[in-house]
Amino acid sequence: MQQQYKRRTLRTLASLLAGAALFAGGAQAAGYPERPINLIVSYGPGGGTDLVARMMAPFLQKHLGGDARIVVLNRPGAGGAIGFAELARAQADGYTIGFINTPNLLTIPIERKSSFTWQSYDLLGNLIDDPGAFTVLKDNPLKNLADLSAYAKQNPGKATVGTTGTGSDDHLAMLRFERASGTKLSHIPYKGAGEVRGALAGGEITIGAINVGEALQYQKGGTPLRFLGQMGKTRSAALPDVPTFKEQGYDFELASLRGLAAPKGLPEEVRAKLVDAVKRTVDDPEFQAKAKDMFAPLRYLPPADYAKELAGGEAEFRQLWKEAPWLDK
Helix, strand or coil: CHHHHHHHHHHHHHHHHHHHHHHHHHHHHHHCCCCCEEEEECCCCCCHHHHHHHHHHHHHHHHHCCCCCEEEEECCCHHHHHHHHHHHHCCCCCCEEEEEECCHHHHHHHHCCCCCCHHHEEEEEEEEEEECEEEEECCCCCCCHHHHHHHHHHCCCCCEEEECCCCCHHHHHHHHHHHHHCCCCEEEECCCHHHHHHHHHCCCCCEEECCHHHHHHHHHCCCCEEEEEECCCCCCCCCCCCCECHHHCCCCCCEEEEEEEEECCCCHHHHHHHHHHHHHHHHCHHHHHHHHHCCCCEEEECHHHHHHHHHHHHHHHHHHHHHCCCCCC
């Protein structure tokens, strides 16, 4: 009899605690956000992710409602690993969110020990899908990939390629081009596309491996860049005269997905509010116009579809690692 009473008491207590937790979560969501939300960018100022984050912040604030305020924090270094790790270990309360970038998010845990994988986060939605590209300064005699291949064969290791870090889409593109062309290039990693642009403009590197949207922004800003080729499936509407790598005999495609995520374990009501605000932001005509103006190619993926994309990408990169590890030698 006494044991039955204890069991009933425990069940009642568990029920009360569950109800209290649900009430607390609902109350938290009702008032959310009550203080500024930090948005981590794992690359330096002036890169594509940073520019999109700062352009996007007012729209996300608007669609979250109330007195929402987004504070962009740059955490560059280690190919994005510093920022990704900080995001993964932050408190899961909705007051820290951040951009996650592929392939770096997927390749870093494959190539070395890390404190995160893509499953360390609550996904909020993907925003950008930006193809890679090789660029040079306009006064460079190289006009296309055939020219680059010929130069690299005559001067092994002399052509330097600036990227956003080991295992980035830019770095993988360089390695795949080397294998396909039978050439040797020299890899120079930076903390973000803004640094790559600066190095290219300053004559420190030969090739800037910069995504299409980023490179177009830099062109618009006055950097005299010329595209040797871009890695999309088809020619870009913004670059109709620039052939793809495939058109030039290099049959591969590489791009960078840039989406928003939060530490794993958000209260469901807070997560739902953030996911909704991201979707409303992408659907906002003014946001779409600003994204087009800054050459940011939008590709919205809701969390479930985003997860499928990341899982598929991870499988592909694990297979690639088995066949040809991409670490610098």
